[in-house]
Amino acid sequence: MKHIKNITFIGAGNVASHLAKAFFNEDFEIEQVYSNNIENALALADDVNSIAIDNIINLNSNSDLYILSIKDDAIENTLQQIIDKNIFIVHTSGSIPISVFEQTGFNNYGIFYPLQTFSKLKEINLLEVPFCVEANKNESLLYDLANKLSNSVHFVNSEQRKKLHLSAVFACNFTNHMYAIAEDLCLKNNVNFNILKPLIRETAEKITLNHAKDVQTGPAIRGDEKIIENHINQLDDLINYQEIYRLITQSIVQSSVDGSQAKNKKP
Amino acid sequence: MKHIKNITFIGAGNVASHLAKAFFNEDFEIEQVYSNNIENALALADDVNSIAIDNIINLNSNSDLYILSIKDDAIENTLQQIIDKNIFIVHTSGSIPISVFEQTGFNNYGIFYPLQTFSKLKEINLLEVPFCVEANKNESLLYDLANKLSNSVHFVNSEQRKKLHLSAVFACNFTNHMYAIAEDLCLKNNVNFNILKPLIRETAEKITLNHAKDVQTGPAIRGDEKIIENHINQLDDLINYQEIYRLITQSIVQSSVDGSQAKNKKP
Numbered sequence: 001m002k003h004i005k006n007i008t009f010i011g012a013g014n015v016a017s018h019l020a021k022a023f024f025n026e027d028f029e030i031e032q033v034y035s036n037n038i039e040n041a042l043a044l045a046d047d048v049n050s051i052a053i054d055n056i057i058n059l060n061s062n063s064d065l066y067i068l069s070i071k072d073d074a075i076e077n078t079l080q081q082i083i084d085k086n087i088f089i090v091h092t093s094g095s096i097p098i099s100v101f102e103q104t105g106f107n108n109y110g111i112f113y114p115l116q117t118f119s120k121l122k123e124i125n126l127l128e129v130p131f132c133v134e135a136n137k138n139e140s141l142l143y144d145l146a147n148k149l150s151n152s153v154h155f156v157n158s159e160q161r162k163k164l165h166l167s168a169v170f171a172c173n174f175t176n177h178m179y180a181i182a183e184d185l186c187l188k189n190n191v192n193f194n195i196l197k198p199l200i201r202e203t204a205e206k207i208t209l210n211h212a213k214d215v216q217t218g219p220a221i222r223g224d225e226k227i228i229e230n231h232i233n234q235l236d237d238l239i240n241y242q243e244i245y246r247l248i249t250q251s252i253v254q255s256s257v258d259g260s261q262a263k264n265k266k267p
Numbered sequence: 268m269k270h271i272k273n274i275t276f277i278g279a280g281n282v283a284s285h286l287a288k289a290f291f292n293e294d295f296e297i298e299q300v301y302s303n304n305i306e307n308a309l310a311l312a313d314d315v316n317s318i319a320i321d322n323i324i325n326l327n328s329n330s331d332l333y334i335l336s337i338k339d340d341a342i343e344n345t346l347q348q349i350i351d352k353n354i355f356i357v358h359t360s361g362s363i364p365i366s367v368f369e370q371t372g373f374n375n376y377g378i379f380y381p382l383q384t385f386s387k388l389k390e391i392n393l394l395e396v397p398f399c400v401e402a403n404k405n406e407s408l409l410y411d412l413a414n415k416l417s418n419s420v421h422f423v424n425s426e427q428r429k430k431l432h433l434s435a436v437f438a439c440n441f442t443n444h445m446y447a448i449a450e451d452l453c454l455k456n457n458v459n460f461n462i463l464k465p466l467i468r469e470t471a472e473k474i475t476l477n478h479a480k481d482v483q484t485g486p487a488i489r490g491d492e493k494i495i496e497n498h499i500n501q502l503d504d505l506i507n508y509q510e511i512y513r514l515i516t517q518s519i520v521q522s523s524v525d526g527s528q529a530k531n532k533k534p
Contacts, residue, residue: 095494116466117473117484124469130462154462163456164463166498170508171449171463172470173485174515175442180479180522182438189430195397195421196431196438197475199383203439204471206384208464212447217384218440227362231433240518241437247514248441251507255447 004064004088004145008032010056010078011069012040014118015092017047019067022126022149024048031063056081064088065145067112072096079104088138094165097158098134110135110142113161114150115168132156132164181241213255220252271331271412275299277323277345278336279307281385282359284314286334289393289416291315298330323348331355332412334379339363346371355405361432364425365401377402377409380428381417382435399423399431448508480522487519 007028009016012035020030030050035041041052053059059066059082066089070078075096082089085105090112101109111134116124131146131153133139139155146153156164179200186193206215219227228249235242274295276283279302287297297317302308308319320326326333326349333356337345342363349356352372357379368376378401383391398413398420400406406422413420423431446467453460473482486494495516502509 095497115462117469128465130465132462152462152465154459156458156462160456160458162497162501163452164458166501167449167452167458167460168463168466169485169498169512170445170452172466173483173487173519174511175445175467175470176474176479176483176485177515177519177522178437178442178445179474180483181518182434183474183479185430185434185437189427191423191427191431191434192421193434195382195399195419195423196435198395198397198419199435199439200442200471200474202384203443204467207443207446207450207467212443212450216440216443216447218436218443220440230362230429231436234429234433240514240521244441244514244518245436247507247511248444251448251511252440252444254507255444 004141005029006031006063006065008034008059008063008066009044009050009069010034010059010066010082012037012044013069015114016067016069017044018118018124018126019069019092019114019149020044020048020050026148032059034059057083059084061087065090067092076100076104079106088141090135090142094161094168097162098136099158101136108137110138111156111158111161112142112146113156115164117172127151130154132161134158134161181244185241216252216256218252220249221256223253271408272296273298273330273332275301275326275330275333276311276317276336277301277326277333277349279304279311280336282381283334283336284311285385285391285393286336286359286381286416287311287315287317293415299326301326324350326351328354332357334359343367343371346373355408357402357409361428361435364429365403366425368403375404377405378423378425378428379409379413380423382431384439394418397421399428401425401428448511452505452508483519483523485519487516488523490520 007023008031009020012033024030030048032053033041033045033050034053036054038054041054045052061084066087068089069092072093072095075091088108089106090110092112094113098111113132114129115132116129118124126149129150131150133142133146133155134157135142143153182196183193232242232245235245272295274290275298276287279300291297297315299320300308300312300317301320303321305321308321312319328351333354335356336359339360339362342358355375356373357377359379361380365378380399381396382399383396385391393416396417398417400409400413400422401424402409410420449463450460499509499512502512
């Protein structure tokens, strides 16, 4: 196979919809759209001039590639139900290892993982979305395919993808919780949280050109114990915020002392 | 006094420089620039067509407003050295309460606090920088003045400013440390941290239109214990990251359970 021209989607959720529409707009043929919910399959199939199916038995073998984009915990089971084990198939998950395909009997497979949060309502410019690809034998085919949609394509093996996913929890999920705490503190004290938004944007922008540890600011990195103590006292009634304040402050101080970021258990 | 036209700067650091140049560009007269380092005073005075002084004794009383913009722990001492207690004077600090002026004998004073990180090299568009103002009697004069530079001016009292500063530690300083941990994990595992940057930007953008707690994603909010356990095991050799992972995960779970963000000590 020289190029992929014809794609079937197994799944019709957020990621599948964004990808299917993007490929359709790039003149790919979308052969079939499967979802166990026929309405979802029909809605997406309609958008990309395709055929909707809701029984995996009806999956044909005509496509150059099958993109499986469903919930993590349904992946293995769905793979088992696919009869033709000779199709070229990939999944779009950040955390399921590539070994799931071998375990379910396939011999031509890979990962096609777009690292972004997709929501049904918000349009996303795929050109800027990093795609992480991995395959057992057709890696360059997947690379070229991702390159049709995005300027940021990376070969990432399952071990690295696992670490990337862990890092994303800190950089995105935990960061969002820091925003939530800040918003809650503002709310509890009749302060307008919007006042902080330009500073939040600047903090995120600053690391595009600098290492985060080099642009750390605030009382912890300055060693300003008077302000730290004052902040901890202000959180006296909110003990889990207080614990978080203490632990992260300690971690910032530690990272500035030993140069590296994390304290190692081993000697 | 109807309007402020003539300003003296006490301090010639980042904040003073950005403000002095911005006012100069808006056709304000900059009467004097004081710094205990004459070279800094001269450099800024030169930029804004002003007179440099390095002895507080030489401060004249001609200005409509005196903007004190120096390190927090030097504010009280510098105020004590100013002889004319009838000038209209403000400071630009996020954490020093307004009471410092009364304590040092002034009777016409306030706060003029731009909430942003300023660095000497990077230009900042002041129009988008929130200014927090407070005064004992001339609050509207300060409001109008800030409005000449920025579209985002807010009356914020000292108690609220203290809470804003605490919130900013979570939303900005702690967020930056989450970025630093993610970057460190990528480095330790040969993963390119740049892959995460579009997701970091999207995370910061998402909260401009939504409450942070409503757009929380990730294993903690989904209650995905299999992935949480897997992540904690991956951090086995990095105990302070592991502690942070546990505590923030617990806090996210907690905030989804009880609806409010923080567990209260009181019954």
